[in-house]
Structures are given as structure tokens and as C-alpha cells.
Amino acid sequence: MTLVSSTTSLGVAPVRTDELARVGELCVAAYRAAGMAEEDDGYALQLRDVAARAADAVVLVARAGREVLGTVTLAAAGTAYADLARGDELEVRMLAVDPAVQRRGVAEVLLRGAAEWAAEQGYPALVLSVLSHDGPGTPHRLYERLGYRRDPARDYVGSWDPAATMWFYELAL
Numbered sequence: 001m002t003l004v005s006s007t008t009s010l011g012v013a014p015v016r017t018d019e020l021a022r023v024g025e026l027c028v029a030a031y032r033a034a035g036m037a038e039e040d041d042g043y044a045l046q047l048r049d050v051a052a053r054a055a056d057a058v059v060l061v062a063r064a065g066r067e068v069l070g071t072v073t074l075a076a077a078g079t080a081y082a083d084l085a086r087g088d089e090l091e092v093r094m095l096a097v098d099p100a101v102q103r104r105g106v107a108e109v110l111l112r113g114a115a116e117w118a119a120e121q122g123y124p125a126l127v128l129s130v131l132s133h134d135g136p137g138t139p140h141r142l143y144e145r146l147g148y149r150r151d152p153a154r155d156y157v158g159s160w161d162p163a164a165t166m167w168f169y170e171l172a173l
Helices: 017-033 042-048 050-056 106-120 140-145
Strands: 002-004 009-014 058-064 067-076 090-097 125-131 165-172
Touching: 009 106, 017 042, 017 050, 017 058, 017 067, 017 090, 050 058, 050 067, 058 106, 067 106, 090 106, 106 125, 106 140, 125 140, 140 165
Parallel strands: 090 125
Antiparallel strands: 002 009, 009 058, 058 067, 067 090, 125 165
């Protein structure tokens, strides 16, 4: 999957071993910027441990040349990183874009690349969840524009915060 802009071309591919540390730091920086992780909390430790994720799930990165600009993890139902996926669904997790390049189409390229990869592997659907509030920086419109559809029957309350309602989305492939 490639996005061509006036200045750069982005490609999406599986993470390489030499990129694991960069991807971990990028995840923490993106989640910290969104107020969803602290530097040394348990979730930041999980975000940093890309090697463990890559051993149990598919970790894709968006690259401009050799520079990693974003990442997404794809987890099959029943695996350690899947919370929502059922049957043969594939779950989108830990979508993160370097804060320095956010709002430039990197997340869209990653999501399109994830859908392309999943379809090539024979998965019938991608699923994900996102906080229900739709303030600045929330991805609801992006998901819907890319064809993800809400399924309110699968919405849930976050275990970490009873005030955090998570909306469920599905993309049929």
C-alpha cells in the first residue's frame, strides 16, 4: 500500500527487527500525546514491547524511505493481543503515528495497508474499538470514511475507567 503525496511516498510493510525500538518509542510518544499513556505506566511498557507483540501478532509500519512514521498491530481472535476479535476476525490494535507527522495521512495509509494485508491473508473482517467521545484528534470520521461500520451491540465500557465507553467498528473485507 503506498500513498503518494507532493513530498513523499509511504509504504506499509511488516516491522523489521532493527525497527522494534523505534516503533516502541513512537507508540509511547503517540499515546502520551493523546493522553492515553504515561511514560512509565503499564500500558507504556506494553506499547514499547514490540518484540513480544510481533511474536504473537502482525506489526505493520508505515515508512517514508527508511524512516518509520507509524505503526499498527493486527491480532487474530484468541491471541494475546486480541480483546474484541471473534471467530476469524482480525483486530486492529495500537495504531500510532509519530506526533510530528500526525494529520498527514499516515493513519489512513496504515489502515488501508492493514485491510489489504488482512484480505490477502483471507480474513473476512477487521475490527477495532475507539473511545466514544468525538473531540479533536479522534479517528471516528477516518474509520467511517474507510468503510468501517459501528456495531453498538458490541460497544463496551473500558475496564481501566468506568467512564470510558468504547465504540466497536467493523470493516468487512
